[in-house]
Amino acid sequence: MKIVHSPVKQIIELENHIFLLKIHSPEIANSIKPGQFLNIKVSDNIYPLLRRPFSVCDVEGENIFLMFNIFGEGTKILAHKKIGDDVDILGPLGNGFNFEDDFDTAIIVAGGLGVAPFPFLNRYLKDKEIYSFIGGRSSKDVITYKIINPEISTDDGSLGFRGTVVELLAQNLHRINNRKVKIFACGPNAMLRALRELCLEKNLLCEASTECAMACGFGICQGCPIESSNNPDKYLLVCKDGPVFNISEVII
């Protein structure tokens, strides 16, 4: 956990107005693990005031990649960075995915920009079979950048299966019978809630990367509570205890 100032190497705009920012940051590249995140100060002044959390989408050598779309002011400023501009990074933060469990099949479940952490995770799943279920509201919200074996769902049916990505997953569960499966998920809370139900019902091992408003990103503000299934008297902190949780251990 440190603060580094790293230069932008490349700005890539994918279709759907999704941006990939390539940043030369050996300090982060060498220490970050899939599922961990960075808290980024997008400007060098008080507007916007707070840092913005982003997953690391991928790492290549000394370079890291962030994936985002223009959501509000912070991501707008980020998207307008020029090559050579400084990015003020606080990280690596949080606990990443645990991919050392005993499983032979990895299932990625992602909604919208929830795909962001998976290109990096995929690099660590080389010896596993990977199925990916990728959802979006509409075809333009579906991002499959560096996703392996994607099956697609859209709420409006404009691409792939018509329905939610969790429904799509449920329909396909028979295909993975008799395998040692672990699910890795990231996406909107509504999706994670449905996924949690499914995993509890079918007794599936699942880790989910959760999202919430954050100020500090490293445990000092208490701004990011999430209800724990095990201890109703105390919240967990998304930034420090997560963002990746065993989906059965949190109430989303």
Place this chain on the structure above:
Amino acid sequence: MKIVHSPVKQIIELENHIFLLKIHSPEIANSIKPGQFLNIKVSDNIYPLLRRPFSVCDVEGENIFLMFNIFGEGTKILAHKKIGDDVDILGPLGNGFNFEDDFDTAIIVAGGLGVAPFPFLNRYLKDKEIYSFIGGRSSKDVITYKIINPEISTDDGSLGFRGTVVELLAQNLHRINNRKVKIFACGPNAMLRALRELCLEKNLLCEASTECAMACGFGICQGCPIESSNNPDKYLLVCKDGPVFNISEVII
């Protein structure tokens, strides 16, 4: 008086870290007069919140020039504009210099960045004789860009006359005996105060461009009062009644 969004055409850095911003703004170029100013929003967000006032330094065809140094956050952002970037301009504002009086010799008196409005004014003084007295704290603060016949003073004597620019002017007044003289001045308040004394004493016609903190720049906030010599019951407004005043009519 209108709001226009005009693109930056060129950013020129003079010696002494003085910046010249060339902006393509036919609306302003066609309507502005020497001594008038613009109130500029340097960013498209709330930081900094208020506009920043700048004299028009020069006009060439449809282009205008601003001259400034990096003083605080606003001028820093302005200095970092790129070619093609939008500048949000409110103007023309205030009353400019009156160069239609009966005089044959124009004397420019400027301290530091007070030279800013004079390249533009000089264009309207073609048929006059022009003497310029330019002061600065030290040689690096003396700006003579497009100044005609400059005589220089520095407080520390590192360039030209050692002393203030008003002292330098006083020493040279004998040279303009018997002429119909009008002084045009711009600079820090301390300089204008000394100049005012001199002008009142020697009965010299002088117009000075004054400076003060401003919010709106066009008369609605009452943020920019200046004491009037004629009416002690009421302040004048620098932005609307000025910024150029007959130096005898205000108490600086």
Place this chain on the structure above:
Amino acid sequence: MSSVDFKVEIGGLKLRSPILLASGTVGYGHEIAEFINMNSLGGIVTKSISLKPRKGNPPQRIVETPAGMLNAIGLANVGVEEFIKEKIPFLKKYDVPVICNIAASSVEEYVECTRLLDYEESIKAFEINVSCPNVKEGGLQFGNDLKSVGIVTNKVRAVTKKPLIIKLSPNVSNISDFAQIVKDEGGDAVSAINTLVGTAFNIFTRKPKIKNVNGGLSGPAIKPIALAKVFEIKRKVEIPIIGIGGIMDWKDVVEFMIAGASAIQLGTVNFINPIAADQIKKDLEEYCVSNKIQKISELTGSYILE
């Protein structure tokens, strides 16, 4: 033309739009009229008028702060007489409801001002400024004292039948107590908020940046505070509220209305973006159309709490 009904009513004051211009931020309308269509404004609130002309505070009167500004204009104004002679005729050229804001150092002066101006038919309502932080006499003392606000309301009420709006100070613990007393004493509405007391020092000279030392903080910085004050009043007192404080765009307007405002005033934004009133109106229309809001007044107090 727009099919959205922009009409709002504030304690008997019927306005064609909830967008007003705040006192002290547009003078008497001359300059801003070059930028916006006065004839579609909800109303213009005049710079505070006092019985006699006031010179106001010496410079420096303003300073920028993070996402805000401090001002200590000191109620510089032309006084009742010149206001009637010079300013009202100008304002009459437009079809715009004029709300006359009054400032004073004593109850008697409030009453006298109102009495003198009451017969001016272009004045559609009074907004009583009991909350200016930048004058030594009167000003804050009044605004932060429950009893004084009650008395001013009561006495001014006695001399006018026009809608009476009291502009509240935010520099208090429970602003709803003040709204309640305004209501009890016959006021028709409250404006919330005026500026918050603030200051700034020049660290090199060690002098206050503002000659008057304290100034009033306005701008986006105060928006969350203003919203909380509006919301507090809305929940506790049944009185129409004009929301003010840091409004920069249509989204801020919607936020204030959801929190409880029947109308809003634009202040500091006029200095930065003098065409804001027109822009906001247009954007609000679009918002209402795409959200199927037929009457903008539906927004008022439409917050949802669980």
Place this chain on the structure above:
Amino acid sequence: MSSVDFKVEIGGLKLRSPILLASGTVGYGHEIAEFINMNSLGGIVTKSISLKPRKGNPPQRIVETPAGMLNAIGLANVGVEEFIKEKIPFLKKYDVPVICNIAASSVEEYVECTRLLDYEESIKAFEINVSCPNVKEGGLQFGNDLKSVGIVTNKVRAVTKKPLIIKLSPNVSNISDFAQIVKDEGGDAVSAINTLVGTAFNIFTRKPKIKNVNGGLSGPAIKPIALAKVFEIKRKVEIPIIGIGGIMDWKDVVEFMIAGASAIQLGTVNFINPIAADQIKKDLEEYCVSNKIQKISELTGSYILE
């Protein structure tokens, strides 16, 4: 090494530096210790401790606002017992003065907490939080009521000989009245300010952005207000002041000290720039050297008024 004397004294509390970390913005020090040198800090103020552990408010607890943020953490904390068992041993690893901040819903709870913690020698002083806007019981009611603040001060004073600092609420008209009563009842110093009450609504869902509805506003937005409060206390009451509110860099520190603060606390800035405390110390040293300031305490209240 620096030749500048950074030592300050706050009502008997001797500190090696005026730079403290504010309650609730660094937890109990674990995480921030990875960024800064704890052993050169003036002190660390703990997250508010209450008698029993508190779960705090449900999410969403924070939201960004113009140049500020709202928080409604709801005093989530481990409680006195775990604080003593788990947190104090950690803090003892460092050579840093610990100021224990206490929150409570009743006078008895304030007293009991202080009594239980008083024997902990690593606690160098108490800061009593009578001003948290985010808990329904206690909190603001206390902080905005002169009598309650007096009683709390008096009763807590009776159970500790350690320096007693009362952290004041800014949501009042005259904060100096509160500082006066703290002084009268035996308090040693005041901290000013805690957060201002604010709110924000989501204009699409029409719900408050913060689950608790209201939150406390902090960050640069409130700096002018905090400075005015510090200055008001300094001019009216002879009591040491710890200045808090929107400090981002060394210039802000100097400004607060000029206005009257003997020391300062860094709050929101820790979230954005966790190395701020070290950076500010270094910058302040340079400033003092180049301005020939030998003792930083000379700055306190060194404003110049004409």
